[in-house]
Amino acid sequence: MILKSEHIATLLKEGDKIGEDDPLVISPQPDLEKLHASGSASVDLRLGTWFSSLRQARLSHLTMDEERLRPQLTKSHYVRYGSEYYLHPNSFVLGITLEWIRLPTTMAAYVIGKSSLGRRGLIIATATGVHPGYTGCITLELTNVGEIPIAIKPGMRICQLFFHQVWKSAKNVDCSQFIGRRKPELGNIKSDTIAQKLGDFPIGSDFHR
Amino acid sequence: MTYCYLKYSKDKIKLALDEVGSLEQCEFPYSHSEIALKKIKDFLESLVCRLDDLDPQLNTKDIIQKECKLALKALASYIPILGFILRSTNVRNAFEIFIPLLNISRKLLEPDIDVNQSTVKLILSSEWKYSPHMFVFHQTQFQQPQILDGFILIGLPSYESSNPLLIPLTGHELGHAIWKIKKLENDFRVIISKAVEKHIKIHWDDFPDEIKKIPNTAKKTDRESKTENLFVLPTKERATSFALKQTEETFCDFIGLNIYGTAYLQSFAYLFAPKLPGRRSLKYPNEVKRTNNLVKAAGQYGFEVPVDYQSNFEDRKDPELFKIDQLSITIADTVFDQMVQIAIDKAETILSETEVQRPDDKAIQEIYERFKSAVPFQNCNSISEILNAAWKAYEEPDFWSQEPLRENKDKILKELTLKNIEILGINQILQGPVS
Numbered sequence: 343m344i345l346k347s348e349h350i351a352t353l354l355k356e357g358d359k360i361g362e363d364d365p366l367v368i369s370p371q372p373d374l375e376k377l378h379a380s381g382s383a384s385v386d387l388r389l390g391t392w393f394s395s396l397r398q399a400r401l402s403h404l405t406m407d408e409e410r411l412r413p414q415l416t417k418s419h420y421v422r423y424g425s426e427y428y429l430h431p432n433s434f435v436l437g438i439t440l441e442w443i444r445l446p447t448t449m450a451a452y453v454i455g456k457s458s459l460g461r462r463g464l465i466i467a468t469a470t471g472v473h474p475g476y477t478g479c480i481t482l483e484l485t486n487v488g489e490i491p492i493a494i495k496p497g498m499r500i501c502q503l504f505f506h507q508v509w510k511s512a513k514n515v516d517c518s519q520f521i522g523r524r525k526p527e528l529g530n531i532k533s534d535t536i537a538q539k540l541g542d543f544p545i546g547s548d549f550h551r
Numbered sequence: 552m553t554y555c556y557l558k559y560s561k562d563k564i565k566l567a568l569d570e571v572g573s574l575e576q577c578e579f580p581y582s583h584s585e586i587a588l589k590k591i592k593d594f595l596e597s598l599v600c601r602l603d604d605l606d607p608q609l610n611t612k613d614i615i616q617k618e619c620k621l622a623l624k625a626l627a628s629y630i631p632i633l634g635f636i637l638r639s640t641n642v643r644n645a646f647e648i649f650i651p652l653l654n655i656s657r658k659l660l661e662p663d664i665d666v667n668q669s670t671v672k673l674i675l676s677s678e679w680k681y682s683p684h685m686f687v688f689h690q691t692q693f694q695q696p697q698i699l700d701g702f703i704l705i706g707l708p709s710y711e712s713s714n715p716l717l718i719p720l721t722g723h724e725l726g727h728a729i730w731k732i733k734k735l736e737n738d739f740r741v742i743i744s745k746a747v748e749k750h751i752k753i754h755w756d757d758f759p760d761e762i763k764k765i766p767n768t769a770k771k772t773d774r775e776s777k778t779e780n781l782f783v784l785p786t787k788e789r790a791t792s793f794a795l796k797q798t799e800e801t802f803c804d805f806i807g808l809n810i811y812g813t814a815y816l817q818s819f820a821y822l823f824a825p826k827l828p829g830r831r832s833l834k835y836p837n838e839v840k841r842t843n844n845l846v847k848a849a850g851q852y853g854f855e856v857p858v859d860y861q862s863n864f865e866d867r868k869d870p871e872l873f874k875i876d877q878l879s880i881t882i883a884d885t886v887f888d889q890m891v892q893i894a895i896d897k898a899e900t901i902l903s904e905t906e907v908q909r910p911d912d913k914a915i916q917e918i919y920e921r922f923k924s925a926v927p928f929q930n931c932n933s934i935s936e937i938l939n940a941a942w943k944a945y946e947e948p949d950f951w952s953q954e955p956l957r958e959n960k961d962k963i964l965k966e967l968t969l970k971n972i973e974i975l976g977i978n979q980i981l982q983g984p985v986s
Contacts, residue, residue, distance in 0.1 A: 358929065360920045370974050373948040389647070391973075418642040420580050423980065440977075442970050444926045445735075477925040478963075479970070521955055522925065522963030524647075524970045 344383050345449075345505040351378040354457065366505075367444040384502040385453070388440040391496040392525040393419040393427055394433045406531060415550075416528055426493040429464070429486040436526035437462060437482040444477040445505075452504045453480055459500070464487020466501045474508050476518060481526040560600045560619040564626055567633075568595050570859040574633060577640040581649050583672040584639045587702055591629050591636075594698045598622045633705055639676035645713040647969045649675055651934040652721060655810065655907055656703055660728055662905040667983045674704045679711035703728050715943060715968040719811035719938055726803025729901060735802065736795065739890065743794045746886045747787055754882075786879050793883035796834040798890045804841065805898035806850050808949040812854040814938040816845060817946070824863035831867040831882055833874030835888060838864045848895045852909070855947075910935040918971070919943050925956055925963065927971035934972055941968040 345353075350366075351374045357365030370375055377382035394416050396404075401415055419435075421427045429435060450473055465485045474479060482501060488490050494500070519529050536543060571592045579585045605615055640645075657669035689693055711717055730736065807815045823838055831837050835842065842864045849856050872880065902909075914932060918940035921928040932939055943965055944950045950959045952970045 360917055362924065365924055365926070367924070369927045370977060371929055371931055420642055420646050421578075421580060421583050422646070423977075442967070442974075444924065478966070506649050519954075522959060522966050522972075524966045535871075 343507045345507065347377050347380045347382045347385070350385055350505055353374075353446075357444075364448070365444060366446050366449060367442070368503075369442045370440070384504045386456070386499045386502050387480070388445075388451075389494060389496050389498050389500040390438040390481075390524075391421055391423065391437050391439040393421060393435050394526040394528070395419065415481045418525065421499050424495075426495050428491050428493055429484060430491045431435040431463075431486050431489055434483070434485045434540050436528070437484045437494075437500070437527040438524070439480045439482065439501070442477070442479055442524070443472065443503070445472060445474055447474045448508050450474055450508055452506070453482070454502050454504060456499065456502060460490060463490075464492050464494070472503070473518060476521060478520060478522045479524050481520060481523070555604060556606065556619050557602060560622055561599055561924055564586050564595055564599050564622060565604070567626055567630070568592065568887070570633065571595065572817055574637055577637065579640055580646040581645070583702070583934050584636050584674050585975065586672065587632070588636050588673060590698045594629070596624065598625060605857060613986065615957045632699070632704070635676045635678075635706060638648050638678075638706070638709070641677065641712075643706075643709065643712050644675060644677060645969050645972075646675075647976060648715070648718055648934070649673065650979055651972055652705075652718075654979055655726070655934065656725060657747060658906045659725055659806075659810075659902075660703075660865065666906075668762060670701045672702045676704065676706045677709040678706040709978060712966075713966055713969070715938065715941060715972065716821065717818050718934070719807060720822060722807030722810040722815055723803040725810070726806030726898075727799070729806060731903035733901070735897070736799070739893075740791065740795055742799065743886055743890065744787075744791050745795065746889055747790045747882055748843070750790075750882050750886055751783060751787060762972070768982050775780040785921060786875060786882070788859055788878035789876065789955065790882035790886065792878055794801050794886040794890065797887040798894055799881065800835050801844055801887075801891060802839070802894040802898055804845055804949075805895055806902070808845060808848055808854065808911065809898055810901040810907060810941055811935045813849075813933065814910070814942045816849060816854070816860060817857060817942045819845065826865040826867060829867065830870040833870065833883075835867040836884070837869075842863050844891050844895075846889070848898075851895055852899065867900065869944050873891050908933060914941065915939045922964070922967060923950070925951065927967060927974050929974065931971060931975045931978070934975060937971045941965075951967065 353366040354368060354371060354377075355374055356362060357367045358371065359365075375384060397415055397417050404410060407515075419427070427435070427437075443451075450471065453470040453472065455464070459466065463486050464547045465483075465487055467483050470480065471481075480503075484494070520527065556801065557691060574588055575585075575592075602618065605618055607615060649662050652675065653671070653673045654666055656673055657664075657666045657671045660671050661669045673966075703725070707714075707717055707720070804815075804819070807819075811818075819842075826838065835841060839861070842861050846856050846861060869880065871879075914936045918928040918931065918937055922940055922944050928937070928940075941964060945961070949957075950964070951960055958964060
């Protein structure tokens, strides 16, 4: 079930109370009155100040089975409020939400782009899921699929978060490697034993005859 | 003959200007580094123009030599600043602390001016040595041209420059700025000098014979001769100088303590416990005495001292000194002890005249409770309260019981703290322009 803005505003207000056991938090908090009155089913989030790009000149290619991506292959950028980051056509950069989010164990969320930005060629994320109990800022995958460069500014509304009620409350919190971060990170790709075995199978072996 | 050093000097400055040109291409996290760089660039260009105007046919060798020396001296004094500005752009730094720290700096250093009208500028950077460091530029600093007046440059240890738990140490560095701007050295020099004289007179009989020699020409009373005698004067001057420096450093500790409360004590222990390598620097009281003074001040200011705090520290050995220098430092150490209470009171008075508020226990507890839920506290009033809550959580081994928070506690706690500081900065920006 997708939550409506009135419900989200109520949960955020309750979550703001000190000592709340399993709160929903968005910090900095959106204007709850406006959210309550908006009639929408999502909350807008803003763009943070940190970005991370790949050092293209040092990479021949990326493989998707690396357990640990070497940190020197990415470069961090800090863009202060009031400044701009220019995203050129076909380029890709990781951004991060300004807001720190915490989901209760009874809720999950999806990060969705904003249509007004998408129509200008800015794609925000590919259905990023946020799991119950997650806490931290949310990494965004920003791509310009248009034909002219796009200036993006920290603090601008960049995406929206749709909240879902989880059918059964989970006791465990999200164990994502991205939890508790304020900067975007590529993260590691988990080892996959099935893919590993399939990949190790010798081509042209007797099995194929 | 043309003077080759004139060309050499101009070439050196031009190469430095080229380097400034490269630095201008950096991604600056905030405008103050850029403004400082532009000022240095303008200054170096003015040096080149000045040397260009020196016609070897019209000026004597002495004049040309002197101008070159002055220009190179000025250049040398700004090279470390260029490096500092370069490091201020490194993404290892926690840029989130800039706005809240600028706010505190402005309230402290220009208490009579609205924080948004203040001209105080801040450059946060890092140093490749394990000690916070600062340059202060103010009219009282006569050694260098006044092109960076109003700038405060604070550097944290490089690989810890994103560790928010060390931020309270910037309070000590701000103390140096207050010391200079309020010209406290003048006030304390008078008091210390008198105390040194008094000490010498009282302990005259204990002095070595070679120091007690009184010149025959001195037609003064025996009492005056004791402190004006040519052999005693250097001892007196050195003792005054050491005691003054120790008093300055201690005053700066008290400013840091006043701003950050218990968190200052904790970050101080993080930096100094159990013991820094090497011998004691005579500019500071030894660690145990320094810590005891902090604990005494904390008692007066009403801040909680961590349990068994003093047992974390050890004294370092004094450097090996000549007998006469040993005498100076013995006098300085004794006289310094008499300055501690004055410095405690002075720091308290100065802070009370500003809008910088001491950390509030209730607010710290609220932030701590939010940290328990692994979220920032929305309505923070001060960076100091955030850092006290962060230290409280950091010191608690079982602060989070649930995975993966428990396993990655230190890293997540530091990220959370910096995000909370950023939110404080955003609130401060929204309240009024910070330029």
